[in-house]
Amino acid sequence: MNSMVVLSVVVPFLLAAALFGPSYVLALKRNRQLGTDAPETQTYTWGYFLGYSGIGTGLFMVLAGMVLIAAGLYTGWAWIGILYGVGLAIASYGVLTRRRWGWLVHIPLSLNMGLWAFNSVYFSNRWRELPWH
Numbered sequence: 759m760n761s762m763v764v765l766s767v768v769v770p771f772l773l774a775a776a777l778f779g780p781s782y783v784l785a786l787k788r789n790r791q792l793g794t795d796a797p798e799t800q801t802y803t804w805g806y807f808l809g810y811s812g813i814g815t816g817l818f819m820v821l822a823g824m825v826l827i828a829a830g831l832y833t834g835w836a837w838i839g840i841l842y843g844v845g846l847a848i849a850s851y852g853v854l855t856r857r858r859w860g861w862l863v864h865i866p867l868s869l870n871m872g873l874w875a876f877n878s879v880y881f882s883n884r885w886r887e888l889p890w891h
Contacts, residue, residue: 762831770822774815781810799887802856804880809854812846812864819843842867858888 785806792802823840827833846867852860861881865874881888 770818773818773822774811777811777814777818781807781814784810800884802884805853805856805861805884808864808877809850809852809860812850812853816843816845816847816850819846856888858885858890861888 785803788806789801789803792799820840820843823836823843826836826839845863849860849863849867853864854860861877865877865881868874868877
């Protein structure tokens, strides 16, 4: 396999996939706390999972972009990846902290039409519970 493909695609994918288990465990823990602190609210496990996994994925994308730049490979694309990773991490923080602005930015940044549909329904069902700030 081409080493550039491994460096720019496979490694970031494996790092992001490694985040799913810990993100899920953290989401379950945080959702249990939400149920204790605000039992009248709907569950938010998916939102917490998106928040944790998105922050980690965004940070890994920034790191991968920095590695590509240091290696002198695809520097233009690496900067785009870094900017996307920063945007994803910030939007994911908004989702994690239950903010409307986080969802409104995170949904299009998922770049997946299936997730756009699913997350839009999930988010709209929780609209009244989530503040802007």
